Amino acid sequence: MQQVNDCFIKVKKDCLKFISSQETKRDKFKNKDRMIKSFLIPVSFWIAKKVDKKQPLIIGLAGGQGSGKTTISSILTLILQKYFKLNVFKVSIDDFYKTRKDRRLLANNKHPLLMTRGVPGTHDIDLMLSFFKKIKSKNFKSLKVPTFNKAIDDRYPKNLWHKIESKPDVIIFEGWCVGARAQTANQLKKSINSLEKAQDQSAKWRTHVNNQLKTKYKLLFNQLDGLLYLKAKNFNLLREWRLKQERKLWIQAKDKKNLKIMSSVDVISFMQTYQRITQQMFKDALKSSSIIMNLNINHQIEKIKFRK
Numbered sequence: 001m002q003q004v005n006d007c008f009i010k011v012k013k014d015c016l017k018f019i020s021s022q023e024t025k026r027d028k029f030k031n032k033d034r035m036i037k038s039f040l041i042p043v044s045f046w047i048a049k050k051v052d053k054k055q056p057l058i059i060g061l062a063g064g065q066g067s068g069k070t071t072i073s074s075i076l077t078l079i080l081q082k083y084f085k086l087n088v089f090k091v092s093i094d095d096f097y098k099t100r101k102d103r104r105l106l107a108n109n110k111h112p113l114l115m116t117r118g119v120p121g122t123h124d125i126d127l128m129l130s131f132f133k134k135i136k137s138k139n140f141k142s143l144k145v146p147t148f149n150k151a152i153d154d155r156y157p158k159n160l161w162h163k164i165e166s167k168p169d170v171i172i173f174e175g176w177c178v179g180a181r182a183q184t185a186n187q188l189k190k191s192i193n194s195l196e197k198a199q200d201q202s203a204k205w206r207t208h209v210n211n212q213l214k215t216k217y218k219l220l221f222n223q224l225d226g227l228l229y230l231k232a233k234n235f236n237l238l239r240e241w242r243l244k245q246e247r248k249l250w251i252q253a254k255d256k257k258n259l260k261i262m263s264s265v266d267v268i269s270f271m272q273t274y275q276r277i278t279q280q281m282f283k284d285a286l287k288s289s290s291i292i293m294n295l296n297i298n299h300q301i302e303k304i305k306f307r308k
Contacts, residue, residue: 015036016036030300036075048086056168056170057226059171061174061230062230066241087166087168089164097124103122111208113200116273118274126216128220179289181280188206195269195273229289229291231285231292290306
């Protein structure tokens with residue numbers, strides 16, 4: 001307990017400063033001290049114990065849209081750097097989305113719904129596998145990793161990509177579908193929402209997405225040394241949180257002229273593309289995760305369970 005207290009004293013100021021940068025007048029974080037001290041510091045200790053200086057430790061962090069993955073992964077990074085003096089690189093699976101041009105080709109060749117970023121198949125999986133291979137290489141020197149601009153729905157130019165100058169001790173790899181597993185052919189047959197009923201009557205789109213999970217994504221997720229899962233109570237809550245996220249994107253954006261901000265109707269439609277996998281992860285991630293952080297209806301970590 002003393003170690004946790006010492007850690008809290010050292011990291012509190014930086015963590016609260018980061019949280020403040022994520023707040024708006026309308027959306028404020030509550031119980032910040034408890035979130036840091038009771039939940040995120042113990043998770044940081046768990047991660048730090050697993051570090052092997054010879055090889056980067058790759059930790060996945062998953063959770064539905066709007067569940068707080070970016071905030072949680074950023075605070076964990078701060079704690080691991082400040083208190084444990086570890087070299088941490090945080091990256092999102094979102095940064096590896098295919099370009100608009102590539103997704104347009106995919107939509108023309110496979111299914112129109114693949115123009116919408118998000119589901120497995122819309123990421124550049126070869127680039128991700130290459131990233132993990134290079135980061136583990138004994139001859140590692142430096143590496144550039146793409147960054148994705150959701151406001152314009154495309155990658156940033158290469159001069160704005162992440163540059164990794166030295167091999168990390170820890171990589172936090174976050175994303176809504178990180179660690180997701182494929183469904184059975186039988187599960188795919190029935191539509192689960194209005195989008196699937198109207199735009200995927202033949203199940204061609206969801207079958208393609210599922211096949212991606214069975215193959216390359218399975219290979220990718222096998223690279224993880226542990227998985228942290230943020231579990232919301234239900235999909236409707238995630239929809240509410242995602243709407244808040246879109247509002248925040250608008251408030252914080254400097255260049256509002258070229259923004260591709262979604263309306264409430266757009267967000268609801270967009271999230272239907274995520275619904276099938278998200279709901280399956282409510283079941284699967286409980287079995288495959290190392291740590292489960294249960295979120296209450298107020299978007300706060302309610303309790304935490306260490307499984308592995």
